[in-house]
């Protein structure tokens with residue numbers, strides 16, 4: 001069993017050779033990048049999964065790795081992954097928009113469980129799950145979810161998501177859920 005973890009955005013994500021930071025937000029002279037925050041969560045999830053003896057494939061490990069968004073599902077497929085988890089932060093016109101949500105293509109049950117994990121671990125508002133058939137990363141042939149952890153421009157969401165305690169609670173929660181799903185698949 002191998003799980004693909006996809007830290008949203010990064011080098012060559014949208015255009016070859018050009019860095020795509022995803023959503024950004026400026027606060028007190030510091031610019032927060034979705035790509036960097038998603039990567040920190042992805043690395044924490046990777047560690048939590050490996051601690052549970054679950055193999056992990058990362059679509060990117062750092063900010064230099066070239067991983068175009070249209071190729072990420074295919075990369076995961078080629079690496080022999082059984083499930084695909086993409087990690088993002090949300091963005092909206094209004095800085096007041098807040099909360100956590102999970103996007104999915106086919107696996108509504110997995111999305112629902114993942115959303116429960118995120119709401120519990122982050123304490124952020126439950127925005128529910130949303131089916132999306134149009135997203136390139138969700139074209140993975142197998143269970144695929146895209147986590148929108150919270151809104152980068154919302155002060156409460158951003159502060160929560162920058163907390164190391166919340167980051168490890170999210171990583172542990174995701175890893176525990178994946179381990180449970182793996183056990184169910186192996187018994188079936």
Ligand SMILES: [Zn+2]
Pocket residue numbers: 008009022023034088089
């Ligand atoms: Zn994103």
